[in-house]
Amino acid sequence: MTMADDAAVRIRGWLYDGTIRRDAFHSVPEMAERLGMSRSPVREGLLRLAEAGLIEFVPQRGFRPVRPSGQDIAEIFALRLALEPPAAAHAAREGAERTRVVRELRAQLARMRTAATAGREADFGAADERLHALILECSGSRRLVSLVAELRDTARLIGANTAGRSRSHLDVLEEHEPFVDAIADGDPARAAMSMRRHLIDTGRLLVAQAHDDGDTHAWHAWSSLVDEDE
Incomplete structure (x- = not known):
């Protein structure tokens, strides 16, 4: 498992259990600090979650969990x-x-x-x-x-x-x-x-x-x- 894989799995878990709040924006630096990783693999992991439709990036604000349609x-x-x-x-x-x-x-x-x-x-x-x-x-x-x-x-x-x-x-x-x-x-x-x-x-x-x-x-x-x- 690469560091990006690890980041995606752990962040997915935080989405699942509510650790990552759904009513707020979050940033790559914030996730990198929580995970104890550099920003590059964290950003890659987040992009995978965005492609899966679990989070969305908003320019100048960061990312947030998607709201169910x-x-x-x-x-x-x-x-x-x-x-x-x-x-x-x-x-x-x-x-x-x-x-x-x-x-x-x-x-x-x-x-x-x-x-x-x-x-x-x-x-x-x-x-x-x-x-x-x-x-x-x-x-x-x-x-x-x-x-x-x-x-x-x-x-x-x-x-x-x-x-x-x-x-x-x-x-x-x-x-x-x-x-x-x-x-x-x-x-x-x-x-x-x-x-x-x-x-x-x-x-x-x-x-x-x-x-x-x-x-x-x-x-x-x-x-x-x-x-x-x-």
Whole structure:
């Protein structure tokens, strides 16, 4: 791995965990100091992140993380809506295995509540991600689990997050309880419907944020790709 590779990987991690603020501009010298590197490899690493669409350079001001567009959000949620409600229905059809799955899902809900109460955002996000992964794993498809994890990772990297802005962590937690309850009750239709409602509500909040941030085409992208009445 070259120094530029190392710089790109480490800065990407800071974008992911919020170390690099999304509401401010940053400079190559600032990143070089943080990384303990000279400016040239840091600049090269940043250019790679810009080419990947994760940051943008603004003349005389430096760089900043990109804001998620309505198109980004609509594409991600159109895919998640195609994949996760059927997975929730499948989880609700599990026989004896459902008891174990429900126990693990409720354990993740408890982790989310503890993290939300303590203000531990990273722990909350990890429990949320694990809860969704548990449901997807019931499908028996490792590719499905991997694909949704990649979609969530992309959303987080571009800063598409509602917790703390459009709704609280406890609000997010409460949206998960209906589909966990439906899975526990062995009700596939209600599990799929509740998951779909959760994803649509989340997507709409993110699109509203993108619109508020200046993306005038955000709602058009959403309505073009997502059929809420399906």
